[in-house]
Amino acid sequence: MRTEPIILGTAFGYLALLFLVAAWGDRRAEQGRSLIGSPTVYALSIAVYCTAWTFYGSVGRAAAHGPSFLLIYLGPTLAMLLAPSVIRKMVRIAARQRITSIADFISARYGKSASLGALVALMALISITPYIALQLKAITVSHAVLINYPYTPDTTLIDERFWMDKSLWVALVLAVFIILFGTRHLDASERHEGMVAAIALESLVKLVAFMAVGIFVVFVMFEGPGALFSQVAATPELVDSMRLDRVPGGVTGWVGMLVLAFLAFLTLPRQFQVLVVENVDEQHLTRASWLFPLYMLLINLFVIPIALAGMLLGASAGDPDSFVLTLPLSAGVEGLPLLVFIGGLSAATGMVIVETIALSTMVSNQLVMPLLLRSRRLHLSTKGELAGWLLGIRRVAIVLILLLGYLYHALIGDSYSLVTIGLVSFAGAAQFAPALLIGLYWRGATRQGATCGLIAGFLVWCYTLLLPGFAQSGWLNAALLNEGPWGITWLTPYALFGLENWDIYSHSLLWSMLVNVGLLVGVSLFTRPTPLEQTQAALFTEAMHPNLTTAPLWRGQTTQGALNELLVRYLGLQTTRRIFSYSNNKNAFEADQPATTELITRAEQALAGSLGSASARVLINSVVRGEALDIESILSILDTTSQTLEYNRRLEQKSQELLQIGEELRSANERLRELDRLKDEFVAMVSHELRTPLTSIRAFAEILRDSDQLPSEKRQHFLGVIVHESQRLSRLIEEILDLARLESGRLTLNPVPLDLTALARHSINAIAHLHEERGVALDISLEVDPAMIVGDQDRLEQVIINLLDNAGKFADRLQPTVRLALYRHRDHYRLSVEDNGAGISIDERERVFEKFHQLQQDGDIPRGRPRGSGLGLPISRGIIVHLGGRLWVEDAKHLGGACLTLELPAAPNS
Amino acid sequence: MKPSGEKSRKAERLMALVAVALLLFCPPLIIVVDRLTTLHVGWLPLYLFSAWAVVIGLTAWLMEHHADR
Numbered sequence: 001m002r003t004e005p006i007i008l009g010t011a012f013g014y015l016a017l018l019f020l021v022a023a024w025g026d027r028r029a030e031q032g033r034s035l036i037g038s039p040t041v042y043a044l045s046i047a048v049y050c051t052a053w054t055f056y057g058s059v060g061r062a063a064a065h066g067p068s069f070l071l072i073y074l075g076p077t078l079a080m081l082l083a084p085s086v087i088r089k090m091v092r093i094a095a096r097q098r099i100t101s102i103a104d105f106i107s108a109r110y111g112k113s114a115s116l117g118a119l120v121a122l123m124a125l126i127s128i129t130p131y132i133a134l135q136l137k138a139i140t141v142s143h144a145v146l147i148n149y150p151y152t153p154d155t156t157l158i159d160e161r162f163w164m165d166k167s168l169w170v171a172l173v174l175a176v177f178i179i180l181f182g183t184r185h186l187d188a189s190e191r192h193e194g195m196v197a198a199i200a201l202e203s204l205v206k207l208v209a210f211m212a213v214g215i216f217v218v219f220v221m222f223e224g225p226g227a228l229f230s231q232v233a234a235t236p237e238l239v240d241s242m243r244l245d246r247v248p249g250g251v252t253g254w255v256g257m258l259v260l261a262f263l264a265f266l267t268l269p270r271q272f273q274v275l276v277v278e279n280v281d282e283q284h285l286t287r288a289s290w291l292f293p294l295y296m297l298l299i300n301l302f303v304i305p306i307a308l309a310g311m312l313l314g315a316s317a318g319d320p321d322s323f324v325l326t327l328p329l330s331a332g333v334e335g336l337p338l339l340v341f342i343g344g345l346s347a348a349t350g351m352v353i354v355e356t357i358a359l360s361t362m363v364s365n366q367l368v369m370p371l372l373l374r375s376r377r378l379h380l381s382t383k384g385e386l387a388g389w390l391l392g393i394r395r396v397a398i399v400l401i402l403l404l405g406y407l408y409h410a411l412i413g414d415s416y417s418l419v420t421i422g423l424v425s426f427a428g429a430a431q432f433a434p435a436l437l438i439g440l441y442w443r444g445a446t447r448q449g450a451t452c453g454l455i456a457g458f459l460v461w462c463y464t465l466l467l468p469g470f471a472q473s474g475w476l477n478a479a480l481l482n483e484g485p486w487g488i489t490w491l492t493p494y495a496l497f498g499l500e501n502w503d504i505y506s507h508s509l510l511w512s513m514l515v516n517v518g519l520l521v522g523v524s525l526f527t528r529p530t531p532l533e534q535t536q537a538a539l540f541t542e543a544m545h546p547n548l549t550t551a552p553l554w555r556g557q558t559t560q561g562a563l564n565e566l567l568v569r570y571l572g573l574q575t576t577r578r579i580f581s582y583s584n585n586k587n588a589f590e591a592d593q594p595a596t597t598e599l600i601t602r603a604e605q606a607l608a609g610s611l612g613s614a615s616a617r618v619l620i621n622s623v624v625r626g627e628a629l630d631i632e633s634i635l636s637i638l639d640t641t642s643q644t645l646e647y648n649r650r651l652e653q654k655s656q657e658l659l660q661i662g663e664e665l666r667s668a669n670e671r672l673r674e675l676d677r678l679k680d681e682f683v684a685m686v687s688h689e690l691r692t693p694l695t696s697i698r699a700f701a702e703i704l705r706d707s708d709q710l711p712s713e714k715r716q717h718f719l720g721v722i723v724h725e726s727q728r729l730s731r732l733i734e735e736i737l738d739l740a741r742l743e744s745g746r747l748t749l750n751p752v753p754l755d756l757t758a759l760a761r762h763s764i765n766a767i768a769h770l771h772e773e774r775g776v777a778l779d780i781s782l783e784v785d786p787a788m789i790v791g792d793q794d795r796l797e798q799v800i801i802n803l804l805d806n807a808g809k810f811a812d813r814l815q816p817t818v819r820l821a822l823y824r825h826r827d828h829y830r831l832s833v834e835d836n837g838a839g840i841s842i843d844e845r846e847r848v849f850e851k852f853h854q855l856q857q858d859g860d861i862p863r864g865r866p867r868g869s870g871l872g873l874p875i876s877r878g879i880i881v882h883l884g885g886r887l888w889v890e891d892a893k894h895l896g897g898a899c900l901t902l903e904l905p906a907a908p909n910s
Numbered sequence: 911m912k913p914s915g916e917k918s919r920k921a922e923r924l925m926a927l928v929a930v931a932l933l934l935f936c937p938p939l940i941i942v943v944d945r946l947t948t949l950h951v952g953w954l955p956l957y958l959f960s961a962w963a964v965v966i967g968l969t970a971w972l973m974e975h976h977a978d979r
Contacts, residue, residue: 067955070962074935077962081928081969085921243952244944251937258935290969297962304955 007146007341014342015177015349018198022181025197036196037280039287044200045274046292047207049076049265050299051131051351052138053422055206055344056321058300062307063320066246068257069303072426073296075261083289086266087275089440091285093543094276098609102272102432103362107614109439109540110447111533114370114614119451120432121359121366123458124269125401127428128355130469132405133412134421135348140167142344145322146337149329167409171402174352178402182357183394192357196278199354202346207299209343210324214302216336217309217327225305232308241311242304249503256506263433264426269358270351277358352402360397365612368393373618390610412473423505424465430509431457434517442524443541447533449524457516464508468493532617558624560595563603566623571610579606600624685852689732689870693725735871739851742878749882753907754793755786756829760822763800767808771818776808779819779894787822787829788907791883799876799887803833803900806872810898811835819894825903828885832901834892845889849877873900880904920972927968934961 025035036042054072061069079086090105099105103124107117143166181194222228232238240246247253265271279285310323318326324344328336369390434457435450470476471493484492494504496511529537560580567576579602595603600620607616700718704710710718741747760782771778807818812835819834840848847853852870873887880887885904892899933939935958943957 067958070955070958074958074962077965078928078931078935081924081931081965084924084973240952242955244940244954251941254937254940286973290966290973293962293966293969297959297966301959 004147007143007338010338010342011345014345015173018201018349019177019181021201022194022198024194026181026194029191029193034193034280036191036193036200036278039281039284040291041197041200042279042281042284043288043291043295044203045196045278046271046288047203047295047299048199048270048274048350048354049268049292050203050206050296050347051422052135052142052344052348054299055210055347056138056142056324057422058303059307059310059323060319060321062303063241063311063323064246065248066242066244067304068247068254070300071254071257072261073293073300075258075263076265076296077293078258079262079265080289080293083285086437086440088282088285089543090276091279091282093540095279096543097539097613098605100277100365100609100612101358101362102267102269102436103366104608104612104614105272105276106432106435106439106450107366107612108608109435109536110445110450111530111536112613112617113447113533114366114618116447116451116454117362117366117612117614118370119454120435121362123428123431123454124362125359125404126466127425127431127458127461128269128359129401129404129408130412130421131425132352132355132402133409134425135352136167136170136405136409137421139170139345139348140165141322142325142341145318145325145329146341149318149326165410168406171406172399174349174356175399175402177349178353178356178398179395182353182360182398183391191278191280193280195353195357196274199274199350202350203295206343206346206350207295209339209346210299211302212336213324213328213340214306216331216333218302218305221327221331222305222309228305228309228312231312235312238308238311241308249501249506253503253506256503256509260423260426260430260505260509263430267429267432267436268355268426269362269429270354273354273358352405356398356401359401360394363397363401364390364393365615368397369611369615370618373615412469424469427465427505427508427512428458428461431461431512431516434513434520438517438520439537439540441541443534443537444524445520445537446524446527446529448527449520449522452523453516453518453520456519457512460512460515461508464493464496464511465504468504558595558600560593560599562623563595563599566619567603567606570619571606575606579603682851686736689852690729693729693732697722697725697729732871735875738875739871739878742875742882747878747882749792749795749879751790751792751883753788753790754796756789756791756796756831756904757782757785757787757822759793759796760800760820760831763797763804764820766797767801767804770805771808774808774816776811776816776818779817781819781821781823783821783823784829787824789829789904790907791904792879795879796883799879799902800831800833802872802876803902806900807833807835807837807898810837812837812897817895819892824906827906828903829906830901830903832899834895834899835897836892836895837897839892839896840889840898848889849873849887876902923972927965927972930968931965934965 028035036045058069058072093099094105097108099108101121103117103120106120107113110116181198182192218225218228222231232241244250244254247257249256266275306323306327307320310320310327313327313330325337325340328340372389431454434453435445439445439450467476468481471478471480481492481494483489490496490498494507495502496507499507499510502510564576564580567579571579580599604616604620607619610616611619700722704715704718738747764778764780768778804818804820808816811818815836817836821830821832821834823830851874853873877887880902883904885902887900887902890899890901940954944952944954946953
């Protein structure tokens with residue numbers, strides 16, 4: 001399994017697979033069906049953070065320095081927690097200004113300064129090269145381990161010619177690979193969708209490979225974590241290997257490393273590339289903010305077990321940096337080491353691909369293009385497109401960057417372990433953090449401040465980390481490390497100003513950040529930003545402002561023809577057409593017409609996407625004449641905009657409140673109208689009801705007054721009618737008063753415990769006389785005796801009599817029958833009164849409880865007088881409800897007519 | 911006005927979570943955990959991974975729970 005052809009075949013097969021995925025991703029992107037439009041793919045692409053350094057070096061660091069390796073992943077976890085605010089802001093700015101790299105970002109923030117962009121690009125190149133070297137070293141070493149095991153891998157170059165060195169070939173193969181799918185488009189701000197898809201796949205492969213080793217070591221070689229840890233516990237020299245005192249620099253080293261990882265995660269060029277430039281949707285940050293930390297947790301889960309296992313096995317496991325590979329090899333399995341090798345290859349190539357693309361974009365846009373534009377000959381006389389040039393520059397840059405990485409590896413790399421190289425790069429990249437983060441939130445940071453801070457921080461980094469590295473590998477006098485330059489001990493690189501016993505990274509971070517932040521803030525406070533700087537600063541710090549647009553920032557004038565010529569020269573005919581047809585629907589443009597500010601802005605953005613913002617500004621300035629930007633007014637517009645927005649927001653809130661109040665008033669008014677209408681109706685009804693008996697009283701009284709010769713029996717009859725109608729009148733008034741009391745809530749009830757059965761009997765007796773007169777037969781069924789309830793005796797009696805009276809009135813005329821039943825229903829007593837009349841239709845059943853409602857019975861000829869006032873049932877229901885019961889109409893079960901049932905709760909202890 | 915209130919609430923919770931994460935990963939607690947001696951290889955690795963998992967879980971809950979609203 002471990003022969004050269006198989007290993008090489010697998011490696012190249014894997015690279016070919018990656019290439020296919022990348023090509024497929026690019027094709028899908030061109031068709032508009034993006035492969036990477038998912039937050040999960042985005043999170044996986046961020047995992048390019050986990051390089052070969054994670055894959056092989058974490059175990060090595062765990063073996064040497066205990067749990068400190070975890071800090072390199074806890075820092076980014078904190079950074080990702082801030083992603084929804086900090087990184088989202090960066091993503092939004094980058095999308096709006098077509099930012100292509102971190103150098104471009106910092107340059108654009110400080111007034112699209114070409115010199116600052118070049119400085120950042122140069123610093124990135126210097127600080128990241130060792131990191132690329134580290135990946136090449138990892139690939140070569142892992143290959144050598146795989147081939148040579150169980151003998152020690154011999155990777156020294158002394159006896160071999162340089163073309164025999166595998167690292168060189170690895171670098172060249174990677175260069176070809178990156179050129180093939182990293183520089184397909186000119187527009188660097190256009191996403192490399194294919195590349196991102198391939199990176200996401202690589203992240204999955206390295207995770208699977210690492211977890212496979214972990215599971216194999218823990219569960220196959222050691223029969224579970226329990227067995228492994230009990231063996232460790234039995235080995236005295238390993239018991240303390242995961243304690244805090246193994247961490248270099250102790251507690252300060254711990255905090256320093258956490259801060260370092262946090263800053264580097266945001267500023268490493270490849271992280272900026274995948275986090276910001278390649279982000280297709282801001283919303284993806286939400287998922288990535290926890291999914292990426294989860295990825296890091298999983299890939300680190302088995303680091304400690306593998307490190308402990310390797311140390312238990314001792315010599316046969318070899319160098320801790322290779323434990324991942326040597327442990328399965330020592331167990332004699334064949335397939336797994338190959339998978340591990342592919343996992344490590346994934347981790348290394350993923351990092352190299354993204355980092356090289358990011359660096360080559362910086363080199364071409366920030367270093368080479370500004371120089372080319374400055375040379376007059378090229379700028380004025382080039383007739384053809386510059387597109388080919390740019391791609392060419394980027395391709396050459398890719399090869400050079402990888403060769404630089406190779407050189408570093410070949411000349412210096414052997415003196416450092418994997419993690420050491422990585423952390424040196426981390427500290428270098430972290431120097432961008434003050435200019436980036438402070439510039440993102442403080443409008444007052446100026447270009448001079450940022451430049452001074454960056455240069456000073458970088459120099460301190462070089463002195464405290466890079467130079468000692470050279471010294472250690474023998475390129476400088478090693479005495480520098482112990483005695484300081486020229487014997488000045490307080491200048492020793494690892495203990496500046498006598499600050500000893502710190503770990504070298506925290507030490508370097510402290511001093512470099514101190515001068516970096518100090519100069520950035522200090523110089524900014526005493527320098528005046530240019531107008532363009534002020535605008536850019538405002539656009540960056542206010543990026544999350546809801547209504548911020550970049551559109552109206554151009555005040556210059558130019559013709560469409562001049563602009564068209566410029567764009568054709570630098571971007572090609574196709575892109576230019578696209579830009580022009582966006583602005584007006586006509587395909588052609590009018591060469592003599594002035595270009596709109598909108599068109600100029602879009603042209604600048606397109607140029608910025610290809611050449612970087614500083615160069616784009618230079619080019620646009622070359623054709624746009626007229627006054628410079630009127631920044632003062634733009635700034636004041638920005639300020640007033642924010643004030644206006646605040647006012648608008650408040651106004652909107654107020655009008656919302658007013659609307660709500662208006663709505664409430666309207667509904668209250670409607671209710672009042674309804675009540676008014678009801679009142680009118682009630683008054684009309686009452687007057688009508690009062691007039692009927694009054695009319696008849698008056699009529700009979702007039703007859704009595706006017707006719708003296710009436711026979712005495714007739715006179716008696718008339719007087720009887722008058723008395724009867726007066727009684728009816730006073731009853732009616734009594735009822736109206738009751739109703740008024742009920743409705744106003746002034747009805748006073750005296751609830752006392754009483755026996756409903758006795759009350760029913762009493763009521764029956766009271767009405768027996770009336771029923772006899774009408775010839776009504778009464779059927780009584782009292783199932784419970786006594787039926788104790790709580791109620792008002794007089795009022796309840798009034799209700800029962802009313803029900804019996806009504807039933808008598810509406811019963812069948814020929815054989816009137818009424819049935820009263822009293823029975824228990826769960827916790828209630830029910831009293832029902834049935835009649836054998838026509839019954840009440842279903843839709844009338846609720847209306848009988850309305851005031852003055854009179855039942856219309858089919859074919860019923862009125863018996864000469866109204867049957868009732870129409871107030872009895874509403875009053876009865878009111879009383880029953882007041883006593884906590886119910887009153888309703890249902891079908892009569894026994895007699896077939898109407899049945900009115902009242903229900904009252906049983907007294908508590910009955 | 912309700913959505914913006916909800917949003918600022920989410921931002922506040924996120925800030926609190928950052929503070930909690932910082933507290934969990936930084937010295938005072940780290941030292942305390944490191945001094946516990948009941949486990950053979952020390953509690954520190956186990957503690958770090960657990961705290962990490964808790965922070966990730968809380969972030970996931972905060973992000974996905976409010977994303978639908």
